[in-house]
Amino acid sequence: MTKNLTINLDPTEISHDRDLSGSKLTDSKLTEQCLSKSSIAQNSFSEADSKFMHRAIELANIADSHNEIPVGAVIVCNGEIVGEGFNQSIMNNDPSAHAEMVAIRDAGKKLQNYRLLDCTLYVTLEPCPMCAGLLVHSRINRLVFASKDLKTGAAGSAFSLLNHEKHNHQVAVNSGLLAQECSDMLSAFFKRRRAEKKAEKLARKK
Numbered sequence: 001m002t003k004n005l006t007i008n009l010d011p012t013e014i015s016h017d018r019d020l021s022g023s024k025l026t027d028s029k030l031t032e033q034c035l036s037k038s039s040i041a042q043n044s045f046s047e048a049d050s051k052f053m054h055r056a057i058e059l060a061n062i063a064d065s066h067n068e069i070p071v072g073a074v075i076v077c078n079g080e081i082v083g084e085g086f087n088q089s090i091m092n093n094d095p096s097a098h099a100e101m102v103a104i105r106d107a108g109k110k111l112q113n114y115r116l117l118d119c120t121l122y123v124t125l126e127p128c129p130m131c132a133g134l135l136v137h138s139r140i141n142r143l144v145f146a147s148k149d150l151k152t153g154a155a156g157s158a159f160s161l162l163n164h165e166k167h168n169h170q171v172a173v174n175s176g177l178l179a180q181e182c183s184d185m186l187s188a189f190f191k192r193r194r195a196e197k198k199a200e201k202l203a204r205k206k
């Protein structure tokens with residue numbers, strides 16, 4: 001199982017432009033940089049990991065149904081889901097409403113604690129710098145993410161903020177679980193958005 005995941009890793013290191021307001025949506029760029037990262041460390045995942053990432057994918061699909069970038073996250077403590085979130089920045093006019101942020105707020109409320117000690121965050125896309133900062137503040141123990149975000153990923157792709165020596169908390173990171181599935185979902189979303197924007201442009205010209 002681990003072997004297959006590793007084989008799937010490189011083609012899914014995709015750069016997604018999260019800025020939907022701009023015209024430069026540059027998803028699915030399989031760069032040379034991706035290919036040169038084939039020496040990436042192997043990660044091994046349990047059945048439970050798989051189960052929780054599948055739930056994160058369900059949440060990402062909810063975001064997709066609201067025309068939000070499809071990213072979903074769950075927080076697990078002692079084998080139980082204690083927080084869930086999906087990307088909802090546009091619908092809430094809230095740039096901080098990333099899936100991880102929403103899930104962490106949910107878990108804090110549920111656990112009645114601002115520290116999420118012994119918790120694991122599962123998310124379908126590598127966290128951005130804002131969310132990586134939040135992971136450190138929340139003292140989350142472990143991060144499992146699916147697809148890499150070469151452009152803004154802060155768990156090793158563009159930045160390495162989760163194991164920074166100056167932080168007083170280090171987060172264990174595992175990546176690549178169900179990466180192909182999550183990456184395909186993002187690519188389909190951006191493809192659809194590009195087609196919609198093109199159609200809108202054409203309609204305006206008429």
Ligand SMILES: [Zn+2]
Binds near residue numbers: 100127128129130
């Ligand atoms: Zn984020």
